[in-house]
Each structure stands twice: as structure tokens, then as C-alpha cells.
Amino acid sequence: MIQADFNGSRSLKEMHLSRDIVVIGGGLSGVCAAITAARQGCKVALVQDRPVLGGNASSEVRLWALGATSHMGNNNRWAREGGIVDEIMVENTYRNKEGNPVIFDTVLIDKVLAEPNITLFLNTSVFHVQKDGDRIIQEIIGFNAQNSTLYHLSATEFIDASGDGIISYLAGVPYRIGAEGPEEFDEPLAPDIEDYGELLGHTLFFYSKKVEEPVRYIPPSYAIKDASIIPGLRNVEVGDHGCKLWWFEYGGRKDTIHDTEEIKMELWKVAYGIWDYIKNSGKLKGTENYTLEWVGLIPGKRESRRFEGEYMLNQSDLVQQKPHEDAISFGGWAMDLHPADGVYSDKPSCTQWHTKGVYAIPYRCYVPLGVDNLLLTGRIISASHVAFGSTRVMATCAHGGQAVGMAAAHAIRKDISPRELLEKRHLQALQADLVQMGHYIPQLEQEQRPGLLQQACISPSSTLQLTELPTSGKWETLTFSMAQMVPVQQQLPDFQLWLKASEATTISIELRKSSKRGNHSPDITLHSETFELQAGEQMISFQVPTLDLAGQYAFITVMKNEQVAIALSDHMITGIIAVYNQVNKAVSNFGKQEPPQGLGVDEFEFWCPKRRPKGGNMAISFAAPVYTFDSGHLCRSIYRPVAEPNAWAAALEDPQPQLTLRWEQPQAISSLQLFLDPDYDHPMETVQMDHHEHVMPFTIRDFSVLDEEGQPLAVVRDNYQAIVKIDFPTTLQTKVLHLKLEAPSDTVPASVFGIYINGQSQSLLNDN
Structure with missing residues (x-):
């Protein structure tokens, strides 16, 4: 029996641990930072103040994770982020294509627990930073109310992924809250603060x-009594729930850090009051x-502190797609601002302006x-x-989280500060390692880091030459204009399309391209022709003049006409996609972005794919190969379609293709890594959306690695990930x-x- 002691005070249990890197915040940013650093051999502590990982993507909040793909509602083709976050998204789609938020929790926990170099601290809130002098963090202190323990965590490097920036704030990093004026960064989109x-x-x-029997509802006393005071109520439909209620927003006029409990109470009043309105x-x-x-x-929090770094990204960086x-890292979601009054505002719930890429x-x-x-992230x-x-x-x-996880690992390995990585040779090494983990960096012209493949003769059993997408017997009525994106190596050949008209009419076909190589906004029309159609099915032949299209995508654009249907193909090929000039109101896509003059954003049309199983490629036949998926692409380090597919592909009639790699001298090979196609165009929303x-x-899914005599060295079955390392x-x-x-x-x-x-030439080994 423990005797009561009323005369003195007691101390909490304390634990002191030292790691290479401490990551504060277990949202997706912190998770990706921790996993990246751990896979580089660093000992990592991941500290999360909630009982689950994922932050706003967790089952506690249930917001779908999205990025540059923007629900496939913009012109950013093949823009899913890549790297660890893509590994997580692909894993979740494999296990949980129905979008259950509780299952997504388990995916994240599984990924973290699989890393022996990560020590995970859940339910642990950091409240103190101990510094060594003015510029070095020595340790952080956190408290876990579940086990009543104080944790003292010291490290060489720290990563703040905490959302509100608790570590950066306590460490004295300068920060901002709220909007800058339009003059500071020449940003016409800067909001009118008062209005x-x-x-x-x-x-x-x-x-x-929905259940089998009627259910009555008696609201709590604190629910709002008159839901009509909410202007957005007109948007409510029976069955709406989860992320479709993103506009249930409040708190923009308050302190979004210290007033969070008050904001939450108001949102409870709104939620239960609106349900009362729906039911009663x-x-x-x-x-x-x-x-x-x-x-x-x-x-779910959207905004609080933003910390000042060596550079402050601004509107012109995004709109002009400035190279750095x-x-x-990269982004591609719209510049998406919301009225501070949220559900009580009479303004649209958001204002979104997209960039061309x-x-x-x-x-x-x-x-x-x-x-x-x-380092900052999130x-x-x-x-x-x-x-x-x-x-x-x-x-x-x-995506930024995994980049700073790699940066912190590089700083430790080189025994330098993260700031010193800005030196060009260090920076290039950081970028190369990021690319090698499948992390995409736009505009980075970088050949693959030295490896044994460049010294090999690559012999494929076949190579796909794109000359045809054969018809499947399906037809698409041209309610919207449709464009087939095809990569062009030299000259766009003449081509044929199959159309079906309900009556005699005309159809216009335009050849377009993007004004910027690597973008996918077809904003330049190079050539246009109009064809007379008779009622019924017919083939049309397009004679292509000499056009400036080499090294980028051509958009073969068939303009809308509801009396006409176009033949589709069910053949799907890496880097080949059809897009439509359609509307996606969820991301402020109304077919065309038409900003008022002086707003500093571009006017352009939206051309987006349809989600499977809808849509498909055009059935099309070329007079000559428009693109050859040759094996030389395998030696490059762009592991996704950008200005071209960047892939080797086998011929369709080769169901079991083989790649033979042959060297003049023996090689000492330790590992092999394949970069496959996980369809970077598909958004893979983590919750609520049901993926096809x-x-x-x-x-x-299946492949084998064989030795010179054809004996298996490794066999992979039922793969679903983008990167497979053996x-x-x-x-x-x-x-x-x-x-x-x-x-x-x-x-x-x-x-x-x-x-x-990965390995070394035997001749080099002998020389050494």
C-alpha cells in the first residue's frame, strides 16, 4: 500500500533519449520526413500529439489528401507527387480503394512501424525547447498525458512538421500570421483584409x-436553432457528409491557434444545427x-503561423512557374483562399485560381x-x-516533408548544417537522391546518377511503336470537346479518326500544343480544319502540315458537337491520355479560367481526363509511328511522363517481354531497382472517394530477374507499387x-x- 504524502511534491517520470533527427508532427509531412530519413540510416524520433498519425488526413478529421492532381480537375497531367507519399497513396488505394479513414490510419501506422530506425511517440505534446546559444536547438521536451511521462529528446537536427510550428515558435524563428498586402510581393490576389x-x-x-428504419433526431441544446443564418445552406443535399462539407468553416476572424477550442465549439453548433435542419x-x-x-x-486546421525562411514563395513564382x-519540391493545387467568415459569409466559400502547370x-x-x-515542412x-x-x-x-527528411540526413552524413546544403555540389547530391526515391522535381534537367545500366547494352525483345489505338466498339458523344494527347518525336504524321453522326453536320478538328514544354494546357492552336459529315459511321483522314511539335505533346482536338460521337479505344499506354474540355465545379473549373484584368493569373481552358471506368482514348490510326518507346528511356532519371512518356514499352503482341542487359566486363551487382507506372495522373484521394x-x-505485377543461363535470381509476384527494389x-x-x-x-x-x-564494374574492382 502507498502512503499518502501531503507534505511534499512529486516529480513526473522522465525519459531522456538522443536521436539523429527529431521530427515534431505526425501528419503526412512528418511521416514522410521521418520515413525518408530513417531509410537513409538515421535514427529518428517521430513525435505526434494525437493518438493516430495523419493529421488532417487521419480518422480524427477525415479530409482527403490531395496535391497537384486537384481531383483531376486541372491541367496538371501525371502530377501525383511521387516518393514516400506516393508509396503511401498507392498502398492505401490497394488496401482501401473505398476510402475508409480508419483503414488509412492503419496504413500510416504500418509504414512507420516497419522502419526500425523510427521511435514513435504518440499522444506527446511538445511544450519546451532548450537551446544551446542563440542558433542551435539542443533538446525538446514533450508530455504524454496517457502514460504521464516527460520526454527529453535531443538530436543533431530537428524538423518542424507540427502545423502550428510549435518548435519554430519556441525557438524564436520569425513568423507571420495573416495576409500580406498586395504591394509587398506584387500579389494582386492578396485579399482585402477588412472585407x-x-x-x-x-x-x-x-x-x-442510411439505415433500414426511420431514425428521429433530437438536437443538443447548443446546436444553432435557425440554420437559415448560414448562407451556404443552399448547398446541402441529403447524404452529403465528410469532405463534401469542406465549406463548414469558421474562425478566420479569430486567433486560429489560441482560439481553437472556441472555434471547435462553434463548428459543433453548426454541424448539429445543420443536421437538425436536414432531419427536421x-x-x-x-x-x-x-x-x-x-x-x-x-x-481540421487550415492556417496559422507561416515562418520566414531564406526565400518566401509568392504568387508570381506559382503563376510564372519560375525555375529555382x-x-x-513542387505544387499544383490552385491558389485557394477562403472568406474569413466561413459558413457565415455571403461570399463564395472559396476563390480558386489555377496555374497552367x-x-x-x-x-x-x-x-x-x-x-x-x-528545417520547416508542411x-x-x-x-x-x-x-x-x-x-x-x-x-x-x-512531398516537402520527404525532401527535408532527405536534407536532414544529408546534413548529418556530411556533418554540415542544413543551410550549408545550399552550396551547389551539396544541393545537386540532395536532388539526385530525392529523384532516385521517385520524388519528382519539375524543370530539373538531371541525368541518372552513375550506375551500371549506362555501361550496358540493353536489348528488348520488342519495342512499342505508337501507330494505332484500335477501336473497341465504344463511342463517346461529343457533349464536350475532346483531345487525344500524343507525344511527338519528330513530326506529327497524318492520322485517321472514326466518327458517327446522327445527322448531316460538320466537325472541327484542331491541332494544339502547350506554350510551355512540360505543361499540358493546350493554349496554342497550330492548325484547324472543318469536315463535312454524313449521317452514320465514317472515317475521316487528317493531312497534317509541317508543325512545330517535336519533343512535346500534340493535342488532337475534336470540337464538341452533340450530333457526333467518336470511336474509343480500350487500349491504355503509359503516357497516352485523352482529355476533355469539361467542367469540375469542385475545384472552380468551369471549362475556362477567365480572371478579371489585373489579377495576375492566366486565362486558359481546362482539359482534363475522365475517371475510369468512364472515358477512354480516341481510336486513332497514324500513317507512321508518332512515338517510339525505345529502351534508351530506361537510362534517364525522369520516372514519369512530362513532355513525353519517358518510358520503354513492349509491343502489345509481346505479352512476356524480356530486357537483356549485357556488359563487356563482369559486374559486381548488389541491387536492382525498377521504376514502374502507378498512373501518376490518378489523384488517389485517401478517404471517401471510391476508386475504380x-x-x-x-x-x-509480375516479373523475374534471371542470370546468364536463364536461372531465376529473384521473382516478384503481385506487385502494385511504383518502385520495386531487389x-x-x-x-x-x-x-x-x-x-x-x-x-x-x-x-x-x-x-x-x-x-x-547498384554495384561496381569488376574491372574497377581489379584496378583497386
């Missing part, structure tokens, strides 16, 4: 469910059998002023309020490797973006 407000508010979701007002039909299944217990020598984010935005062993990076409207979304934040497939149709148990000594691949399906040829072979 529009300068902070985005919090959101709290609810989930409803009599103004919505079919509500009787709906019940309120779940209401969020913590709100120190680019380590993705933009680069420089490393300097992640390097804070005033502290030498700290929504707190150095960006203006306008630029933050785009960089704040979770997949973009996570659990494995992307372009991804090679570590050989003992170093291979060989002059030949065979890769035997299985085509994904009868209508999808096998394709590979790149191969990296």
Missing part, C-alpha cells in the same frame, strides 16, 4: 448513414432513414531564419499568404542479366520508366 479577411478557418466534418425542417425529402454516424471531435536552382518550391523555403539545425513553410493558398494542401506538404481499381492498370543476398558477378516481364493485360503493354543497378 474578405486574412486567415482561412477550421473545418469540422460529420458522417451520415421538412425542406429536404428522403431524410427519414438517415442517422448521424460520426461528428469530428477536433477541427534549389528546387526540391505545376510550379517548383525551392529548398530555401524550408530553411528557417535564425536557427541552424532546424503548411508552415516560407510562403506568402497567397502562395500558401496552394502549398498548404496535404500531398504537397508531404485497387491496382493501377499500367503497373507490372537487394541480392550476395553480390552477383555477371556480364548478363535478363528481366522477364508480364504485360499488365491484353490491352496494356508492359512499360518501365527506369532501371537503376
Whole structure:
């Protein structure tokens, strides 16, 4: 028995731990930073103040994670982020294509627990920073109320992924809250602070469910009594729940850090009051059998502090897609600002302005002023309020997280500060390692880091030459204009299309391209022709004049005519896609962006794919190959389509293609890495959206690595990930490797973006 002691005080249990890197914040940014650093051999502590990982993407908040793909509602083709965050998204789609937020929690925990170099601290709130002098963080202190323990965590490097920037704040990094004026960074999009407000508010979701019997609802006493005071109520439909209620927003006129509990209470009042309106007002039909299944217990935060770094990203960086020598990440969500009054505002719930393509984010935005062993990531990076409207979304934040995780590992390995990585040779090494983990950096012209593949003779069993997308017998009525994107190596050949008219009419076909190589906004029309059609099915032939299209995508554009249908193909090929000039109101896509003059954003049309199983490629036949998917692409380090597919692909009639790699001298090979196609165009929203497939149709599922005699060295079955690494148990000594691949399906040829072979030439070993 423990005797009571009323005379003295007691101390909490304390634990002191030292790691290479401490990551504060277990949202997607912190998770990706921690996993990246851990896989580089660093000992990492990941500290999260909630019982689950994921932050706004977790089951506590239930917001879908998105980034540059923007629900496939913009012109950013093949823009899913890549790297660790892509590994997570692909894993979640494989396990959880229905979008269950609880399952996504398990995916994140699994990924972190699989890393032996990560020590995970859940339910641990950091409240103190101990510094060594003015510029070095020595340790942080956190408290876990579940086990009543104080944790003292020291490290060489610290990464702040905490959302509100608790570490950066306590360490004294200069910060900003609210909007800059339009003159500071020449940003016409900067909001009118008095009228529009300068902070985005919090959101709290609810989930409803339809059951077999009628369910009554008695609201709590604190629910708002008159939901008609909410202007956005007109948007409510029976069955809406989760992320579709993103506009349940409040708090932009308050302190979004210290007033969070007050903001949450107001959002509870709104949520329960709106459910009362849905159930009991009599103004919505079919509500009787709906019940309120779940209401969020913590709100999802959008905005609080932004910390000042070596560079502050701004509107012109995004709109002009400015190149940055120190680019380590990218974004592509719209500049998306919300009225500060949220649900009580009479203004549209958001104002979104898109860019024509993705933009680069420089490393300097992640390097804070005033502290030498700290990196920023997530929504707190150095960006203006306008630029933050785009960089704040979770997949973009996570992509930056893995970049700073790699940066922190490089700083430790080289025994330098993160700021010193800005030196060109260090920066290039950082970028190369990021690219090698599948992390995409736009505008980075970088050949693959030295490996054994460049010294090999690559012999494929076949090579796809794109001459035809054969008809499937399906037809698409041209309710919207449709364009087939095809890569052009030299000259766009003459081509044929199959059309079906319900009556005699005309059809216009335009040949377009993007004004910027690597963008996918067809804003330049090079040539146009009009064809007379008779009622019924017919083939039309297009004679192509000499055009400036080499080295980029051509848009074969068939303009809308509801009396005409176009033949589709069910063949799907890496880097080949059809897009439509359609509307996606969820991301402010109304077919065309038409900004008022002087706003500093571009006017352009939106051309977006349809989600599978809808849509498809045009059935089309070329007079000569328009593009050859040759094996030379395997030696490059762009592991996704950009200005071209950047892939080798086998012929469709080759269901078990083989790549033979042959060297003049024996090689000592330790590992082999394949970069496959996980369909970077598909958004893979983490919750609520139901995806058509659990494995992307372009991804090679099965392959084998064989030795010179054809004996298997490694066999991979049922793969679904983009990157597959094979570590050989003992170093291979060989002059030949065979890769035997299985085509994904009868209508999808096998394709590979790149191969990296780690090892050393035997001749070099002998010389040493």
C-alpha cells in the first residue's frame, strides 16, 4: 500500500533519449520526413500529439489528401507527387480503394512501424525547447498525458512538421500570421483584409448513414436553432457528409491557434444545427432513414503561423512557374483562399485560381531564419499568404516533408548544417537522391546518377511503336470537346479518326500544343480544319502540315458537337491520355479560367481526363509511328511522363517481354531497382472517394530477374507499387542479366520508366 504524502511534491517520470533527427508532427509531412530519413540510416524520433498519425488526413478529421492532381480537375497531367507519399497513396488505394479513414490510419501506422530506425511517440505534446546559444536547438521536451511521462529528446537536427510550428515558435524563428498586402510581393490576389479577411478557418466534418428504419433526431441544446443564418445552406443535399462539407468553416476572424477550442465549439453548433435542419425542417425529402454516424471531435486546421525562411514563395513564382536552382519540391493545387467568415459569409466559400502547370518550391523555403539545425515542412513553410493558398494542401506538404527528411540526413552524413546544403555540389547530391526515391522535381534537367545500366547494352525483345489505338466498339458523344494527347518525336504524321453522326453536320478538328514544354494546357492552336459529315459511321483522314511539335505533346482536338460521337479505344499506354474540355465545379473549373484584368493569373481552358471506368482514348490510326518507346528511356532519371512518356514499352503482341542487359566486363551487382507506372495522373484521394481499381492498370505485377543461363535470381509476384527494389543476398558477378516481364493485360503493354543497378564494374574492382 502507498502512503499518502501531503507534505511534499512529486516529480513526473522522465525519459531522456538522443536521436539523429527529431521530427515534431505526425501528419503526412512528418511521416514522410521521418520515413525518408530513417531509410537513409538515421535514427529518428517521430513525435505526434494525437493518438493516430495523419493529421488532417487521419480518422480524427477525415479530409482527403490531395496535391497537384486537384481531383483531376486541372491541367496538371501525371502530377501525383511521387516518393514516400506516393508509396503511401498507392498502398492505401490497394488496401482501401473505398476510402475508409480508419483503414488509412492503419496504413500510416504500418509504414512507420516497419522502419526500425523510427521511435514513435504518440499522444506527446511538445511544450519546451532548450537551446544551446542563440542558433542551435539542443533538446525538446514533450508530455504524454496517457502514460504521464516527460520526454527529453535531443538530436543533431530537428524538423518542424507540427502545423502550428510549435518548435519554430519556441525557438524564436520569425513568423507571420495573416495576409500580406498586395504591394509587398506584387500579389494582386492578396485579399482585402477588412472585407474578405486574412486567415482561412477550421473545418469540422460529420458522417451520415442510411439505415433500414426511420431514425428521429433530437438536437443538443447548443446546436444553432435557425440554420437559415448560414448562407451556404443552399448547398446541402441529403447524404452529403465528410469532405463534401469542406465549406463548414469558421474562425478566420479569430486567433486560429489560441482560439481553437472556441472555434471547435462553434463548428459543433453548426454541424448539429445543420443536421437538425436536414432531419427536421421538412425542406429536404428522403431524410427519414438517415442517422448521424460520426461528428469530428477536433477541427481540421487550415492556417496559422507561416515562418520566414531564406526565400518566401509568392504568387508570381506559382503563376510564372519560375525555375529555382534549389528546387526540391513542387505544387499544383490552385491558389485557394477562403472568406474569413466561413459558413457565415455571403461570399463564395472559396476563390480558386489555377496555374497552367505545376510550379517548383525551392529548398530555401524550408530553411528557417535564425536557427541552424532546424528545417520547416508542411503548411508552415516560407510562403506568402497567397502562395500558401496552394502549398498548404496535404500531398504537397508531404512531398516537402520527404525532401527535408532527405536534407536532414544529408546534413548529418556530411556533418554540415542544413543551410550549408545550399552550396551547389551539396544541393545537386540532395536532388539526385530525392529523384532516385521517385520524388519528382519539375524543370530539373538531371541525368541518372552513375550506375551500371549506362555501361550496358540493353536489348528488348520488342519495342512499342505508337501507330494505332484500335477501336473497341465504344463511342463517346461529343457533349464536350475532346483531345487525344500524343507525344511527338519528330513530326506529327497524318492520322485517321472514326466518327458517327446522327445527322448531316460538320466537325472541327484542331491541332494544339502547350506554350510551355512540360505543361499540358493546350493554349496554342497550330492548325484547324472543318469536315463535312454524313449521317452514320465514317472515317475521316487528317493531312497534317509541317508543325512545330517535336519533343512535346500534340493535342488532337475534336470540337464538341452533340450530333457526333467518336470511336474509343480500350487500349491504355503509359503516357497516352485523352482529355476533355469539361467542367469540375469542385475545384472552380468551369471549362475556362477567365480572371478579371489585373489579377495576375492566366486565362486558359481546362482539359482534363475522365475517371475510369468512364472515358477512354480516341481510336486513332497514324500513317507512321508518332512515338517510339525505345529502351534508351530506361537510362534517364525522369520516372514519369512530362513532355513525353519517358518510358520503354513492349509491343502489345509481346505479352512476356524480356530486357537483356549485357556488359563487356563482369559486374559486381548488389541491387536492382525498377521504376514502374502507378498512373501518376490518378489523384488517389485517401478517404471517401471510391476508386475504380485497387491496382493501377499500367503497373507490372509480375516479373523475374534471371542470370546468364536463364536461372531465376529473384521473382516478384503481385506487385502494385511504383518502385520495386531487389537487394541480392550476395553480390552477383555477371556480364548478363535478363528481366522477364508480364504485360499488365491484353490491352496494356508492359512499360518501365527506369532501371537503376547498384554495384561496381569488376574491372574497377581489379584496378583497386
